[in-house]
Amino acid sequence: DIQMTQSPSSLSASVGDRVTIACRASQDIVNSLAWYQQKPGKLPILLIYSASTLQSGVPSRFSGSGSGTDFTLTISNLQPEDVATYYCQKYNGAPLTFGGGTRVEIK
Amino acid sequence: EVQLVESGGGLVQPGHSLRLSCTTSGFNFGAYTMNWVRQAPGKGLEWVGYVRVKGYGEAKEYAASVQGRFTISRDDSRSVAYLQMTSLKTEDTATYFCNPEYPHSRGYFQYWGQGTLVTVSS
Numbered sequence: 001d002i003q004m005t006q007s008p009s010s011l012s013a014s015v016g017d018r019v020t021i022a023c024r025a026s027q028d029i030v031n032s033l034a035w036y037q038q039k040p041g042k043l044p045i046l047l048i049y050s051a052s053t054l055q056s057g058v059p060s061r062f063s064g065s066g067s068g069t070d071f072t073l074t075i076s077n078l079q080p081e082d083v084a085t086y087y088c089q090k091y092n093g094a095p096l097t098f099g100g101g102t103r104v105e106i107k
Numbered sequence: 108e109v110q111l112v113e114s115g116g117g118l119v120q121p122g123h124s125l126r127l128s129c130t131t132s133g134f135n136f137g138a139y140t141m142n143w144v145r146q147a148p149g150k151g152l153e154w155v156g157y158v159r160v161k162g163y164g165e166a167k168e169y170a171a172s173v174q175g176r177f178t179i180s181r182d183d184s185r186s187v188a189y190l191q192m193t194s195l196k197t198e199d200t201a202t203y204f205c206n207p208e209y210p211h212s213r214g215y216f217q218y219w220g221q222g223t224l225v226t227v228s229s
Contacts, residue, residue, distance in 0.1 A: 001171070034215035036152070043204075043219040044152065055217070087152055091214025094168035096142065098152040 006099035023088035032092035111220030129205030
C-alpha cells in the first residue's frame with residue numbers, strides 16, 4: 001500500500017507569513033491528491049483536489065502544487081483563522097490514505 | 108442541500124458488534140461510491156473503506172486495520188449506507204463519518220456529516 005508522509009508535523013508562524021506543508025507519497029500517485037483543513041473541534045473542509053485545483057469558496061491564499069510523489073500546500077499571507085490541522089489524502093485507488101496531519105499555529 | 112446523518116454510535120464492549128447508519132439526502136445516492144472515514148480522539152483521519160455503486164457490483168474495499176471485521180453496505184432505495192462492525196477493539200474508538208464521492212466521483216470528500224462516536228471499552 002502507498003504511504004503518505006506529511007512534514008512537518010507541526011509549525012508555528014507569524015500572521016502574514018508564507019507557510020509550506022509537504023506531503024510525500026511512497027509511490028507515484030500522479031496528481032490524485034487532496035488537501036483538507038480541520039479547525040479545532042470542527043469538521044474537515046476540502047481545500048484542494050487534483051493536487052492544485054482550489055475547491056470553490058476556498059480563499060486564494062491557499063494553493064497546492066506537485067505531482068508524482070511530492071506535493072506541497074502553501075498558505076501565503078497566513079491569517080489567524082488558518083489555525084488548524086491540515087491533511088493530505090491520496091485517492092488513486094484503495095486504500096484512500098490520509099497523511100498524518102500538520103498542525104499550524106500562530107506565533 | 109447535501110445532508111449526511113450518521114447514527115448508531117455508542118459505548119460497546121471489546122469483542123462486541125455495532126452497526127452504524129448514514130442517512131443521506133440532497134444528491135443521487137445510487138450514483139456515488141460511499142466511504143467511511145474515522146477519527147480517534149485527538150488523532151488524525153483514517154479511511155475505513157468504501158462500497159461502490161451497483162454498476163460496479165457494489166464492490167467493497169477496506170483498510171487493513173478493519174479488513175475481516177467491518178462490512179460496508181448500501182441500500183439505494185433508502186439512500187442509506189451502513190457500517191457493520193464486529194469483533195470491536197479499543198483502538199476502534201473514534202468518530203465515524205460517512206462520505207459520498209459526490210459530485211466528482213474521484214475519491215476525495217467535499218461533504219462531511221457530524222459523525223457518530225463509537226467508544227469501545229469494558
